[in-house]
Amino acid sequence: MRIIRTTGRSAKQFEALLALLERRGSAALDTVLPAVNKILRNVRHQGDSALLGYAKKFDGFDKTQNLRVTPEETASAWNELDPSLKEALTVASRQIRAFAKNQMPKSWRASSGKGLTTGQLIRPLDSAGCYVPGGRHPLPSTMLMTVIPAQVAGVRRIVVTSPRPARETLATAHLLGVSEFYRIGGAHAVGALAYGTESISRVAKIVGPGNLYVTAAKRAVAFDCAIDMLAGPTEIVVTSDLGTSQGIASDLIAQAEHDPEALAIFITTKEDLANEVLTEVKLRSRTNPIAKEALRHNGYIFLAASKEEAQGITNRLAPEHLTVDATADLDWVQNAGSVFVGPHSPQPMGDYISGPNHTLPTGGMAGVRGGLSVMDFVKLITVQEYTAAGLRTLGPKAIRLAEAEGLTGHAEAIRARLEEKGSA
Template identity: 60%
Template sequence: MKLVKTYGRTAKIAAALIASIEQRGAVSTARVEPVVRRILADVRKSGDTAVKKYAAKFDSLKKNQPLLVTREEMQAAWEATAPELQAAMMVARGNILAFAEAQLPKEWSISTADGVKTGQIIRPLGSVGCYVPGGRYPLPSTLLMTVTPAQVAGVERIVVCSPKPARETLAAAYLAGVNEFYRIGGAQAIAALAYGTALMQPVNKIVGPGNLFVTAAKQLVSTECGIDMPAGPTEIVVTSDQGYAPGIAADLVAQAEHDPETLAVLITSNEVLAKEVATEVKLQAKDNKLAKQSLTAQGAIFITKTIAEARDLTNRLAPEHLTVDSAADLKWVQNAGSVFVGDYAPQSMGDYISGPNHVLPTGRVGRVRGGLSVMDFVKVITVQEYTRKGLGKLGPHAIALATAEGLTGHARSVSVRMRSTR
């Protein structure tokens, strides 16, 4: 990991490194966009033929292997799963379910004037596509994280796409009650979900994390299909001045083993802690080839002059995962996907079992939204209801505003009802 001070002789080096990290989202996806555009266009034109071609090329799909996974395959995978893993999946699903239920927005109405009622109703999306990565590791946790809140929201059709789905992922799909599962991944899966093919009907929205190709594809299809957010390669920032060095290093290494593009950062004004963490990271990543690769390429430790500067830098980076020292730190946190508090909250707990979603915004999208939630699967529809008395009360004000804007038709639509004798 690069260790630099944000002040003194290395101030310019630190500033340049911080600037490059701030641009990480746009720069990364731009590299793969030309390839992704070709795949999207091919799937739009040739449908299942193109999907199968790319699935064979990238996802090891066998010649006569069907794209659609049967419920019998999922059941067989569940029955072949060790009891302790079954139990872990059931606990995780229960916690995700409880958290999503608590998040679900409520319907309500208020009266702003006599004879006037305004409020909101909640309706689920009609269909969603849940993307579950399947490249380097099986990710049954991501299946549970994407499917479960959609079910809580009441989404009628839930489609899962995952390349080379491992037995564990199929088992999680069986546990979650998934009925439509395709063994495809990458940009071709995103294209099929967005545009539809003869085999697969398009969905209203696509959710889930993925590599740079998946992230770029989601962004490109977002003009025709809803998406949750760019949820690309993993990001971790630890902002600490009194943390436990072995634990901080363990979190950095753990997230770094996801992907060679992982961003792993420690921000601290405590130089002693910075050096302790750097030593621990080197030790703990020694036999972890992928983590070592990403930490060498994207790992950084910033030593700031003050605690306030460390906090400001953290919010500038808007990380996907953020660890802080104590609950008091939550007061200054403005931009982050999910926050982990204290020495006993390893980020891996959020990846698997806590309940809050692990599909989180990357590329500084944490400046404008948090992680995936049940709100991503519902529509909040506003409602307005007037009686004659209510219209008489507020109508003149609407007419005044419409007249000021020169929209006479708007004014007339109010006044004609105010004069009605019905």
């Protein structure tokens, strides 16, 4: 990790780096796309034959196992779980479910003029595939974050895929009542969810984070199957003049330990605090090799000339996770996936138990969308209903607009209704 001033002799270096960081995103996906496309093509055309071959090669799957996890297996995992972990998972699920319920949009109808009623209907997707990574660490929290919003939205068929699912992940499936769970991962799992095989029916949408191959596969199938977003390496920005070096450094390390490619940035106007954080990060990351590597390659401390400049840099970065000093800071935040306010809000609380979703936009995408939510699992269907009087009022104006566009058929369709018996 290194300190870079935004002014003086390092100003040009800073601007070049910031411009590069603003363009971070999915370029790395192109390197694995040929291999991913081959896997997807084989799964699409060969079905289970290709899927099981890749599961054996990449997921450690063997013929003695069932591709589909049984309810008995998830129940057994739950029964074997430590009581304290059971309680933690239960509380987390309750928090996430309550937040998702508050997010749920409503159907409504209202009069927007005499003789016209408009509104919207909220309808769930028919099915969704939730991808739960199973690589470096078990991630039962990701199952909570992907499955619960789908359940709250009312999705009838929820499919989970996870390679080599750990006991904690299996137990969480039991807690949530997941009935369709497959022990596969990688691009081949995405292909099965997107196109279907003999064993797995396709889904309407795929959600959840994954490695480079999973993300590339989601991008490749996006025209055939809806996806949530392309999740890249974890990102953290802390913009603070008031935080403690211990708290800031701990948050930077916590997110950096997710991935050697994680991005960790501290922005401040206080030079003493910048130096203290740098020292603390070096001290605290010594025994965390993944975080240490990420911070060495992608760790920065930006020493800004003013609070306004620090705020502008933050919004240009559009980070996945953002920590600020106080509630008043929310007024200037324009681009962020999830915001953590004040000295008592460590970012890992949001990873597990606060309630807001931890599946968040990366690579600057927080500038255009938020994190995973119930909105990813519902459709908004708009409705309009005219009375004869309403059509007489607005119909002529719509005819005028149609004629201005040269769409005579549109105009005639309206005129025909106006001229029908009973419309007078």
